[in-house]
Amino acid sequence: MELGGLQRVPRIEDGTVMATVDTFSSIVTNVHTALKHQGETKAHKQIQLTCSNTPMSVVKEVVSKCVRCAEKAKKKCVRGVVVRPISVSELNDSGQVDLIDSKTLPDE
Numbered sequence: 001m002e003l004g005g006l007q008r009v010p011r012i013e014d015g016t017v018m019a020t021v022d023t024f025s026s027i028v029t030n031v032h033t034a035l036k037h038q039g040e041t042k043a044h045k046q047i048q049l050t051c052s053n054t055p056m057s058v059v060k061e062v063v064s065k066c067v068r069c070a071e072k073a074k075k076k077c078v079r080g081v082v083v084r085p086i087s088v089s090e091l092n093d094s095g096q097v098d099l100i101d102s103k104t105l106p107d108e
């Protein structure tokens with residue numbers, strides 16, 4: 001099995017491999033991108049299937065530095081905010097207002 005550019009031999013008991021510290025971030029980045037930027041828990045679970053020794057702290061670090069995830073979070077915050085109010089002065093200039101009050105008119 002090849003992982004992080006290196007050939008690795010899987011363990012007999014569960015088929016997982018041990019990754020080295022310097023390959024953690026590249027493995028996490030690959031899995032995170034392959035999972036279409038889902039949360040850190042899902043990424044960690046997926047990584048555990050192949051590399052049993054990757055810590056959650058590395059996954060959290062990589063996901064927090066991910067540019068696309070930061071953009072996604074930003075978009076969620078902006079939603080629902082009025083960016084620019086209507087500032088046209090002649091909007092209601094030619095409008096007519098009907099001033100007849102039907103309640104004060106005599107019955108027919």
Ligand SMILES: [Zn+2]
Pocket residue numbers: 032037038063066067068069
């Ligand atoms: Zn991401």
